[in-house]
Amino acid sequence: MTLDLLASTINFAGETGGLDPVKLFLDADIVVQAIMAGLLLASVWVWTIIVTFMLRMGSVQRRCDEYEEGFWEAQNFETYQKERKRGDVPMGKVAGAGLGEFRRNATGRVDPEGARQRIALIMNSAVGEEADKLSERLNFLATVGSVAPFVGLFGTVWGIMKSFFDIGAQQNSSLAVVAPGISEALFATAIGLFAAIPAVIAYNRFSHRVNGFEARLQRFADHLHAALTRQLEQH
Template identity: 85%
Template sequence: MTLDTLASTLSFAGDTGRLNPVKLFLDADIVVQAIMIGLILASIWVWTIIVTFMLRMGSVSRRCDDYEDGFWEAENFEAYQKDRRRGDVPMGKVAGAGLIEWRRNAATRSVDHEGARQRIAMAMNAAVGEEADKLAARLNFLATVGSVAPFVGLFGTVWGIMNSFFQIGQQQNSSLAVVAPGISEALFATAIGLFAAIPAVIAYNRFSHRVNMFEGRLQRFADKLHAALTRQLESR
């Protein structure tokens, strides 16, 4: 089905006053059409990120819940880490970083307790930051679309209005019937820009908050593990 056929299909019989988005797109200038296509593709990618992030965040939260419940009940943290094979869980990576550093310090003959505490904390803090960065990797695109898309749509509107005024000069007719269609097509670019930007801004704010909360949860887990590991070092 061609776009012309789709535009005819979407039109209501006998209702010529109703806006037809496909017709507005087809009648627009080539520059405005290119801008509209770019904004539509950006909107599709925004919604792809939204859906995938929600699914990923839900999966990560469930796996971390399961890991943490078993971790604090385990008698031996290293054995639990090895037996459960939880390297793909963010909490497992944080715990793994701390346990590796703890093992290195415990293997020395004379343990520098203060230095060991600092090294274990730094190792787990680095792991916490890495996991938070992985979760937030695609959120920058949402921020970019949210801030840029309205201006891109506005550029398409300005270009379309300029083209409409040019047509007025060519036809030497300033009738509203001549100007209105071109302006409507131009304003449609701004509407698409807002359609892409609004969900991007909302999703970015919401997801950034969730990433920050999750990072705080990892940090609290790291602090508890840090206290447990340093306690074991001091008892040696």
């Protein structure tokens, strides 16, 4: 029966000049159309996130490269921070958090061990905040990647149910009657996969990049923490 159904679907496609996505959408049931439209909107948003993330991540990495190179060459970290006015760079925010805590602990007599812990804590917090900002939209990719195939499958099941209902109403069990409706229903699953596949690939790839960038920020924070605590011990 499966082979007969596929053959009927192929014959239907051949008679209509091939599978026309627009015609499949327009001829589908209103419920299936709503599911298709939702999946298409999700796919558009997925690709928007992919493009914007790539552009943003590239810009952030270039600015961080430039900032870090100049930062370690500077004679005075705070002067460099003020002159360059790069507080919007993730590394600049981490450095700003550490330098601010350093200034608060450098005046008066403080517990060196407590000061080291506070500086490390506030910089680690800044690292986490910057990583969260970069990954704030990635959860949508994960959601689409896991949910879209099932949403498309629901549309397929609904369309197939309607096709079999039409068979009963017309009292015609010919596969040629049900094949067009099943083709429209299966199109919903195809759109679901079209939205899910790039979302899953992008989520895995971008999560790896964010994790790598967070590790880079953490290394920068560790090096700065060591430099600041050495200065703190000299006071």
